[in-house]
Amino acid sequence: MERPDETGGGAEAPTRGREATRERILASAKALFTSEGYGAVSSRKIASHAGVNVALINRYFGSKAGLLTEILREDGVFPRLIEDGAPEDLAERLAEHSVGRLHGEGTPLQLSLDDSAGDPDLQSVYQGRLKNALIDPLAVYLGGPHARVHASLVAAVLLGVGRVRRVEGATALRAHDREQLTGRVLALLELCLKDFDASEPDQD
Amino acid sequence: MERPDETGGGAEAPTRGREATRERILASAKALFTSEGYGAVSSRKIASHAGVNVALINRYFGSKAGLLTEILREDGVFPRLIEDGAPEDLAERLAEHSVGRLHGEGTPLQLSLDDSAGDPDLQSVYQGRLKNALIDPLAVYLGGPHARVHASLVAAVLLGVGRVRRVEGATALRAHDREQLTGRVLALLELCLKDFDASEPDQD
DNA sequence: TTTGACAGGTCAACAGCGTTTACATATACC
DNA sequence: GGTATATGTAAACGCTGTTGACCTGTCAAA
Numbered sequence: 025m026e027r028p029d030e031t032g033g034g035a036e037a038p039t040r041g042r043e044a045t046r047e048r049i050l051a052s053a054k055a056l057f058t059s060e061g062y063g064a065v066s067s068r069k070i071a072s073h074a075g076v077n078v079a080l081i082n083r084y085f086g087s088k089a090g091l092l093t094e095i096l097r098e099d100g101v102f103p104r105l106i107e108d109g110a111p112e113d114l115a116e117r118l119a120e121h122s123v124g125r126l127h128g129e130g131t132p133l134q135l136s137l138d139d140s141a142g143d144p145d146l147q148s149v150y151q152g153r154l155k156n157a158l159i160d161p162l163a164v165y166l167g168g169p170h171a172r173v174h175a176s177l178v179a180a181v182l183l184g185v186g187r188v189r190r191v192e193g194a195t196a197l198r199a200h201d202r203e204q205l206t207g208r209v210l211a212l213l214e215l216c217l218k219d220f221d222a223s224e225p226d227q228d
Numbered sequence: 229m230e231r232p233d234e235t236g237g238g239a240e241a242p243t244r245g246r247e248a249t250r251e252r253i254l255a256s257a258k259a260l261f262t263s264e265g266y267g268a269v270s271s272r273k274i275a276s277h278a279g280v281n282v283a284l285i286n287r288y289f290g291s292k293a294g295l296l297t298e299i300l301r302e303d304g305v306f307p308r309l310i311e312d313g314a315p316e317d318l319a320e321r322l323a324e325h326s327v328g329r330l331h332g333e334g335t336p337l338q339l340s341l342d343d344s345a346g347d348p349d350l351q352s353v354y355q356g357r358l359k360n361a362l363i364d365p366l367a368v369y370l371g372g373p374h375a376r377v378h379a380s381l382v383a384a385v386l387l388g389v390g391r392v393r394r395v396e397g398a399t400a401l402r403a404h405d406r407e408q409l410t411g412r413v414l415a416l417l418e419l420c421l422k423d424f425d426a427s428e429p430d431q432d
Numbered sequence: 433t434t435t436g437a438c439a440g441g442t443c444a445a446c447a448g449c450g451t452t453t454a455c456a457t458a459t460a461c462c
Numbered sequence: 463g464g465t466a467t468a469t470g471t472a473a474a475c476g477c478t479g480t481t482g483a484c485c486t487g488t489c490a491a492a
Contacts, residue, residue, distance in 0.1 A: 040469065040470075041469080042468080042469075045469085045470085076470085077470060077471055077472080078471095079470080079471075079472085080469085080470070080471095083469085083470090
């Protein structure tokens with residue numbers, strides 16, 4: 025508190041200071057990414073919206089992609105579907121989440137970023153998150169000899185459904201009976217998780 | 229043949245002419261995309277490699293993405309997995325193709341473009357092809373009441389496997405016994421294709 | 433042969449991007 | 463007060479895909 029609030033009481037000086045500007049940039053970027061998507065928002069646009077110089081984005085976040093990463097990290101855009109909930113419901117939770125996304129469920133930021141999913145920046149960030157937030161913990165959670173294979177297959181189904189949704193709006197999937205579709209996706213996920221030894225018992 | 233070959237016999241004039249330049253650009257672009265990926269190759273680089281002015285790319289192909297589209301169209305990068313082969317083997321063919329891709333099978337151009345799949349240009353081109361070359365014909369081929377749903381699910385599994393491959397190299401999947409994995413993917417695809425009425429017989 | 437039209441090719445610029453560098457300024461400590 | 467140091471600024475860099483104005487060679491008609 026040893027910092028004088030303003031140099032005399034002026035109220036609209038744009039709050040110099042590391043934390044304040046960082047927050048301002050983050051808030052503006054998040055708002056703009058949500059309303060316009062990632063690729064459509066340039067660094068200069070973010071800076072201008074935040075009332076801040078362009079160079080500060082790179083000063084504080086390294087790059088535009090770094091800014092995005094920070095937003096995703098803070099915001100918890102990637103739900104903790106694996107850790108939160110009963111283990112035996114895992115496949116069901118994943119299936120419901122996946123189909124829910126088909127029906128437009130999710131935070132505005134999630135939905136908006138889905139539309140920008142083609143962008144290389146998002147792609148690389150998502151890739152890192154996919155591994156760290158889905159495949160790796162899922163593999164650990166599953167355990168067993170081929171845990172990583174099962175986890176990768178689950179990830180494949182989830183990603184695939186998401187991708188089909190983005191490609192053609194997945195009109196057919198969305199038009200179909202939701203419970204039936206969820207059941208089918210659940211069956212797919214359970215098949216991904218099924219032990220190999222159990223499904224091919226004549227194998228060594 | 230009424231065109232004099234060269235204005236006196238000179239041999240290294242760079243073959244002026246619409247078709248010739250078009251071909252030259254296509255060949256250079258294909259070679260460069262194959263060896264370096266799509267995003268890493270700029271218009272100027274293509275032009276320079278083809279010994280041609282940059283502006284001609286846009287003159288003849290509208291845009292860089294248009295050039296890519298033309299290459300994909302001519303090259304048949306998207307295999308006709310659905311039409312070619314016995315109907316009853318469809319799922320097996322798709323499964324083997326999918327796993328084959330995991331193991332680095334495919335034309336150099338295919339493999340290279342896979343690495344660039346994050347690029348928005350590729351994304352949009354691929355999206356069109358996915359619908360026109362996979363989902364739509366597959367739905368027609370399948371027929372039945374929920375053909376489009378089954379086709380979308382198949383596309384989801386195939387896309388998902390492809391995507392996981394790109395994300396983390398799919399080391400786990402590649403390390404796993406190939407036949408066993410193919411069998412599992414085949415089972416997934418068959419589950420996608422299975423009638424809804426048959427799988428939930430207690431439903432209406 | 434001269435003229436004119438025109439397809440084909442060239443050049444330089446445009447507007448935008450993310451990023452960086454050199455500089456100015458305000459803050460905090462000695 | 464003086465000075466080191468954080469913070470903010472302005473301008474440029476190099477790159478991208480793309481475009482419009484301008485040559486130029488070729489061919490056809492006069």
